[in-house]
Amino acid sequence: MGIIGSGPSGATLASLLAMKGIEVTLFDDGRRPDLVVGESLIPAVIPVLRKLGLEERAAAICQHKPGVTFTLNASERIDFCFQSLAGTVMPTYAYNAPRPAFDNLFDVRADELGVKRVRSRAKIERVGQDGLRLTAETLAQAPWLQSRQPDLIVDSTGRTRLFAHAMEIPAEVGPRKDVAYFAHYSGFEENQPRGQVIIGRLADGWCWRIPLRDRLSVGVVMNKDAAAHLGATPEERLEAAISRDPLLAAAGQNRRRLTEIATYTNYQLVSARGSGPGWAMTGDAFGFVDPMLSPGMHLALHSAELLAENLDDLAAYSREMRKLIRAWMGLIEYFYDGRIFAMYQSGMIFERKFPGKVTDALHNFFNGKVACMASGATTASRFGHGMLEIMSRPAGWMTDPATLAIR
Ligand SMILES: Cc1cc2nc3c(=O)[nH]c(=O)nc-3n(C[C@H](O)[C@H](O)[C@H](O)COP(=O)(O)OP(=O)(O)OC[C@H]3O[C@@H](n4cnc5c(N)ncnc54)[C@H](O)[C@@H]3O)c2cc1C
Structure with a gap:
């Protein structure tokens, strides 16, 4: 087996296959920058960490994450607590991960399990209409393969999307034309409760x-x-965005930037194909939905898990991944177009008008279902999506979702 790219997805796949006794060669070009997005993890990542025997090591370097808060404006916030997952199959917490130290855990584990490594940029070439193979030069860098092509080659190259480019496979491009700027800071007020991720709606x-x-x-x-419009450079833009938002500006009055600023653009891409004869894609190389709700690392690790379980049916693997990616896209849309926030606001109005046990039970039921979907436990659940669809209609009569949409 040959895997190209030793990010979290590729290294996880390599470890899972090595655990099954499969011989794996992992190629990586070592081009990981110091500052990498993908720091906020969801509970569904934890079962994979446990499978790899990595949870203890992750807990030693990560920040415990009890949940996520959405701030709609300076006075309204919605708190999601993973504790509401108690009684489900999911852990009731997650982690915030310091990448690339976190990524390094996956690399070390793969090494411990005997995965063979080639530290260079791998190259591939097309074979006929639908096939791919490693170039002779790349194959020669793994002398233990004795010039034999691996039975399966996997693209885990992240946003490089090596196979999609080589095969000219089109990508389904998401609707948003966003750019993201980020950096690490000290001196910001601490989020409450400790470790809670805050997602804020900006102008x-x-x-x-x-x-x-x-x-x-x-x-x-x-x-x-x-x-x-916020400035000419990433520095000016990030600084202006923080300064003009009342909540960010207040929390960051004494802020000091500790790192360079990283910029990400054009990231909503899903490959129109995820596998072919003797090849497959995992993680971002297969598709990345959006940073909203943080599904990236979960999809990266889970795709590795799914592929390891479906080596004899790559088409089934691809179908399952596509289904999951679509489910995340559908869920995320509720946050961007304001419907989820309209449901919450309408729920609050309903609770004030009709207080009592039935209303409380309804509130808890709805909260629990949304938390389960956003944790990765039931993201693709038809019931969950049906419930959102049905509940969003009457909610829209009380609060116009457009007024809460994220531009
Ligand atoms: C703005 C933004 C915010 C995000 N925030 C979050 C978040 O909060 N939480 C979350 O879970 N996810 C988040 N993500 C997504 C997350 O960062 C990715 O989904 C995740 O890193 C994907 O991992 P991967 O293993 O697929 O790819 P990568 O981590 O990109 O790894 C790919 C590896 O392949 C190597 N490589 C590339 N080409 C070659 C080659 N030819 N030969 C050898 N090696 C090669 C690279 O050097 C790298 O080591 C965010 C994404 C964006 C854009």
């Missing part, structure tokens, strides 16, 4: 505050045109 987009153990990751996501 022209949204922002994240992800507490790590010794610093805060602050990012803003906005339409490219809106960002251009």
Whole structure:
């Protein structure tokens, strides 16, 4: 088996296959920057960490994350607590991960399990209409393969999307034309409860505050045109976005930037195909939905898990991943177009008008279902999506979702 890219997805796949006794060669070009997005994890990541025997090591470097808060404006907030997952299959917490130290855990584990490594940029070439293979030069860098092509080659190259480019596979491009700027800070007020991630609605987009153990990751996501109005450089834009938002500005009065600013654009891409004869894609190389709700690392690790379980049916693997990606897209849309916030606001109005046990039970039921979907436990549940669809209609009569949409 040959895997290209030793990010979290590729290294997880390599470890899972090695655990099954499969011989794996992992190629990586070592081009990981110091500052990498993907710091806020969801509970569904934890079962994979446990499977790899990595949870203890992760807990030692990560910040415990009890939940996520959405701030709609200076006075309204919605708190999601993973504790509401108690009684489900999911852990009732998650982590905020200091990448790339976190990524390194996956690399070390793969090494411990005997995965063979090639530290260079792998190259591939097309074979006929639908096939792919490693170039002779790349194959020669793994002398233990004795010039034999691996039975399966996997693209885990992240946003490089090596196979999609080589095969000219089109990508389904998401509707948003956003740019994200982020950096690490000290001196920000601590999020409450400790470790809670805060997602804030901004005048022209949204922002994240992800507490790590010794610093805060602050990012803003906005339409490219809106960002251009904030300044000429990423520094000016990030600084202006923080300063003009009342909540961010107040929390960051004494802020000090500790890192360079990283910029990400054009990231909503899902490959139109995820596998073919003797090849498959995982993680971002297969598709990345959006940073909203943080599904990226979960999809990266879970795709590795799914592929390891479906080596004899790559088409089934691809179908399952596509289904999951679509489910995340559908869920995320409720946050961008304001319907989820309208449901919450309408729920509050309903609770004030009709207080009592039935209303409380309804509130808890709805909260629990949304938390389960956003934790990764039941994201693809038809019941969950049906419930959102049905509940969003009457909610829209009381609160116009458009007034709460994220631009
Ligand atoms: C703005 C933004 C915010 C995000 N925030 C979050 C978040 O809060 N939580 C979350 O879970 N996710 C988040 N994500 C997504 C998350 O960062 C990714 O989904 C995750 O890192 C994907 O991991 P991966 O293993 O697929 O790819 P990567 O981590 O990109 O790994 C790919 C590896 O392949 C190597 N490589 C590339 N080409 C070659 C080659 N030819 N030969 C050898 N090696 C090669 C690279 O050097 C790298 O090591 C965010 C994404 C964006 C854009």
